[in-house]
Amino acid sequence: MNKKKEAVAGWLFMTPALFIFLTLVLIPVISSIILSFTKWNFLSGFSGIEFTGVNNFIKLFTKDRKFKKALVNTVIYAITIAPTTVALSLFLAHMLNTKVYLKKFLRMCFFIPYISSMVALAAVFRYMFRTDGPVNLILGKVFGMDPVPNWMIDGSLCRIPVILVMIYAGIGFCVIVYMAALQAVPSELYEAAQIDGASAVRSFFKITLPLVSSTTFYLLIVRLIAAFKIFTAVNVMDSNGGAVSVVEIIYDEAFGKYNFGYASAASWVLVAIILLVTLLQMWGQKKWVHY
Amino acid sequence: MKKKNRTVKIINTIWVGAIAIIFLCPLLWMLSSSLKAGHEVFSLDFHWIPEVIRWENYARVWNNAEIPFWKLFLNSFKIAILGTAGQLLISSMAGYALAKIRFRGKNLVFILILVTMMIPAQALIIPRYILFDAIGLYGTHWALILQSWFNVTSIFLLRQFYMGLPDDLMEAARVDGASHYIIWLKVMLPLTKTPMITVIVLAFISSWNEYLNALIFLPTYDLYTVSQGIRWFLQLTDDYNLMMAAAASAILPIIILFLFTQKHFVESIATSGVKG
Numbered sequence: 371m372n373k374k375k376e377a378v379a380g381w382l383f384m385t386p387a388l389f390i391f392l393t394l395v396l397i398p399v400i401s402s403i404i405l406s407f408t409k410w411n412f413l414s415g416f417s418g419i420e421f422t423g424v425n426n427f428i429k430l431f432t433k434d435r436k437f438k439k440a441l442v443n444t445v446i447y448a449i450t451i452a453p454t455t456v457a458l459s460l461f462l463a464h465m466l467n468t469k470v471y472l473k474k475f476l477r478m479c480f481f482i483p484y485i486s487s488m489v490a491l492a493a494v495f496r497y498m499f500r501t502d503g504p505v506n507l508i509l510g511k512v513f514g515m516d517p518v519p520n521w522m523i524d525g526s527l528c529r530i531p532v533i534l535v536m537i538y539a540g541i542g543f544c545v546i547v548y549m550a551a552l553q554a555v556p557s558e559l560y561e562a563a564q565i566d567g568a569s570a571v572r573s574f575f576k577i578t579l580p581l582v583s584s585t586t587f588y589l590l591i592v593r594l595i596a597a598f599k600i601f602t603a604v605n606v607m608d609s610n611g612g613a614v615s616v617v618e619i620i621y622d623e624a625f626g627k628y629n630f631g632y633a634s635a636a637s638w639v640l641v642a643i644i645l646l647v648t649l650l651q652m653w654g655q656k657k658w659v660h661y
Numbered sequence: 662m663k664k665k666n667r668t669v670k671i672i673n674t675i676w677v678g679a680i681a682i683i684f685l686c687p688l689l690w691m692l693s694s695s696l697k698a699g700h701e702v703f704s705l706d707f708h709w710i711p712e713v714i715r716w717e718n719y720a721r722v723w724n725n726a727e728i729p730f731w732k733l734f735l736n737s738f739k740i741a742i743l744g745t746a747g748q749l750l751i752s753s754m755a756g757y758a759l760a761k762i763r764f765r766g767k768n769l770v771f772i773l774i775l776v777t778m779m780i781p782a783q784a785l786i787i788p789r790y791i792l793f794d795a796i797g798l799y800g801t802h803w804a805l806i807l808q809s810w811f812n813v814t815s816i817f818l819l820r821q822f823y824m825g826l827p828d829d830l831m832e833a834a835r836v837d838g839a840s841h842y843i844i845w846l847k848v849m850l851p852l853t854k855t856p857m858i859t860v861i862v863l864a865f866i867s868s869w870n871e872y873l874n875a876l877i878f879l880p881t882y883d884l885y886t887v888s889q890g891i892r893w894f895l896q897l898t899d900d901y902n903l904m905m906a907a908a909a910s911a912i913l914p915i916i917i918l919f920l921f922t923q924k925h926f927v928e929s930i931a932t933s934g935v936k937g
Contacts, residue, residue, distance in 0.1 A: 379841040380764030387755035390811035398788035470674040479681035489888040490908035494691045502703045550931035602872040637784040
């Protein structure tokens with residue numbers, strides 16, 4: 371076989387992917403790092419770029435109260451959305467796998483929100499949680515709550531609809547992945563446990579949970595990262611800035627005010643968080659996952 | 662014992678079913694509201710089925726004077742189809758090269774691609790904006806299409822699948838003097854149908870849900886996607902019923918598509934999760 375010909379073929383097959391990779395990933399990564407150390411309003415043209423060292427980062431962490439709020443909110447989103455979604459999904463997948471009738475129909479009900487447009491879901495949830503919306507109608511009429519909460523206006527409550535819509539939209543994906551993982555658990559294990567007199571709850575915690583731990587880990591990380599990147603739900607639902615997220619800040623700074631330098635710095639804070647989560651995954655996978 | 666199992670199964674079905682109904686409620690409420698008059702949506706006197714069913718709400722959304730939804734649909738479909746097709750072709754070629762062709766620098770390229778996988782696209786929008794603005798792609802659908810052409814997950818998924826195909830398949834064709842291009846197109850490509858469907862499904866869903874890039878790169882009404890259309894009704898009008906009709910219009914076609922391709926959809930998600 372001709373080695374040179376082989377190499378040419380290899381690079382030719384890679385060319386389209388590498389071209390897009392270079393222009394839309396690698397060069398942007400480098401320029402975005404450089405921009406994060408500058409003060410630059412895009413409207414002032416390329417001559418307006420001014421190097422300011424780590425000033426952007428200092429400003430982000432010490433002076434920018436909105437960014438601090440966004441950071442706190444985003445962490446709250448991540449630590450509420452990811453575990454709830456994963457736990458609920460495991461539970462539903464476990465139930466769906468063998469213990470119910472109408473399995474396919476029920477699975478479909480949980481899956482539909484996942485394939486639905488996030489903008490559409492967020493818009494519907496925004497109206498559902500209006501003070502005069504159907505959620506409060508139920509709280510007031512059925513549960514007799516008075517006064518009903520101002521979900522969208524109250525600064526501390528407005529994150530809850532965002533969290534709920536993210537869980538709602540994310541469960542379908544996790545249920546499907548869990549159902550596939552659960553099918554791989556050999557049924558002899560359950561039979562053996564049953565013969566030994568173990569209860570269903572016990573065999574769930576002693577057999578199912580350890581055997582799907584790698585899937586649990588994977589899904590937790592995927593949902594954590596998705597939550598850190600949260601934008602659509604916040605952009606559609608947040609009316610007064612109370613639910614603001616990090617990507618929302620990046621978007622506002624960059625395309626509302628054209629502060630490209632400052633927005634780049636904010637986006638690298640996000641990258642750092644996501645890298646940290648990914649490293650945690652590599653470390654944790656070794657430690658906790660049983661096969 | 663058998664009878665007890667059946668009772669348990671019925672009880673389980675009932676309360677998992679109850680959760681499923683709660684899951685459908687927001688979508689049913691959306692459908693119900695989309696057929697009401699504007700003032701009925703938040704009326705205290707709540708009915709699931711409106712007294713007068715107003716199908717004309719959908720006509721008003723689809724033939725809207727400023728942002729006709731049929732046009733937004735064409736835009737969204739154009740972006741999704743061209744984006745998915747490009748991603749599939751490019752990922753398949755790269756996956757084949759990374760799995761089946763020996764050339765220097767391959768490992769370096771692969772590692773470089775994997776490392777950048779962790780950097781979210783949200784961190785790259787600013788340089789991409791500068792680039793697209795400079796080369797005149799700002800304000801065109803290509804700004805969204807091109808971005809979806811490079812996808813690490815797709816490349817990785819296809820590479821893994823190509824690795825699993827035996828080399829003997831290639832060798833036989835090689836002896837007959839076939840080039841890599843012929844082997845990839847005629848021998849390998851037909852064998853990768855399963856992962857290709859996975860790539861298509863995932864790429865289509867993510868393109869259909871794309872929002873941030875649409876906000877940034879598509880500033881005028883004639884370029885709008887379905888996502889932007891919903892936002893327009895939400896923020897610029899008080900027509901709650903029309904917003905609901907717009908949201909339903911965005912969701913229903915995908916659900917119908919899903920009903921016809923359910924098996925592939927579910928398998929795709931499952932494999933992407935297991936391998937991912």
